Amino acid sequence: MWLANVTIIDPATGRAEPGRSVQVEPTGVVVDGWPPDAPAGEVFDADGHSLTLTTVPPRVAAIADALQAAIVTGDLDTVERLYAEDIVIWHSYDRVEQGKTEGLATISAIQKDFEDFRAVDVRRDYLPDGYVQRTVFEGITRTSEPFSADAMMRVWTDGGQITRIEEYSAGDL
Template structure:
């Protein structure tokens, strides 16, 4: 389970969609506490792609991982630099369900106050 988790978070940090697609079950769902919505793999990969392009030096630190009967739970702090803003620190907890060695569901709890700079207009420059 640790290998799967390590591969997953490394792929997120690198923006490695091919590895993420491999690690997700095709029908996986990703839920976030800050909007109460479930995302499909395709929707989640779009967000992760945006994060990897938007943030500099994105990394997971202060990791605490716990094995669960059907997967794992992880607490961490996502640290990065948001251009035009500066350092970003987002405490989070994820509950990850694994079926047949692939991620079938993630329930993610983030500190929504810490993600506020990501929703600011400066984080979403208009494309011309």
Template sequence: MHDQVIDRFFAALEAGDIDTVRSIYAPDAVIWHNDDLVEQPVDDNLKVLKGLHRVVSGLRYEVVRRASLDDGVMQQHVLHGTLPDGRDVELHCAMYLQVRDGHITRIDEYLDSAQRTAIRAAREAAV
């Protein structure tokens, strides 16, 4: 039911198409991460995604499993890419993506923050 919205969202993420990502988010959407427990507004999340694309090339999401729910999707995936120093990254995540009226209204993202350390360090070095 919501798979088309989610597929468009992840395709836009892989392509670095921030404008399309913005259009898929509801204006008041929030993005929560388990490692900082902060509900991030859309504009802050888009800044993070832009930074991700500056330092990770060949970004792609390998969907491990997805379960459709009445109000969205639960998805387990692996983010793959390459850092500027040539190291490959592999970040295992699980997400609940809430969808209403064709827009993502909330994301709850669960990941191992230790796996994200290399990406964060590369983003900070690129600033």
């Protein structure tokens, strides 16, 4: 969504900058601004209501990109580096919490069970402590059947690593 004719309070200077437009995700993250160098900070709508906006933490975006690529390609070394030693992974299909070893085994099994495994329609919303990702996974099963499943992950990060994942899926992921 775009907010037009808003006043942004530059957090560095405290100066009000009226007449700006910003693109905002549903979570309140500013993803684009006009002019392009629009600062993150306090934003007021046309009625004077304050909206607090934040920028996407670059480190969290890099973690999200790296995890997605590693899941699709089966890059267990990358996943092992991204996962904290005490990570907790929960899946809706079995409602069981897993640790790092079991999580790595699950990703390894994807490469054994599917050919041409890929993620399409990937959408993310960044949060102060991680992100939410919605994805459609597609591929071909080892019995040559097409496969598609919708998945949503809530991922928590701390110190550059993933500390918790809650994954919800529709289909036989």
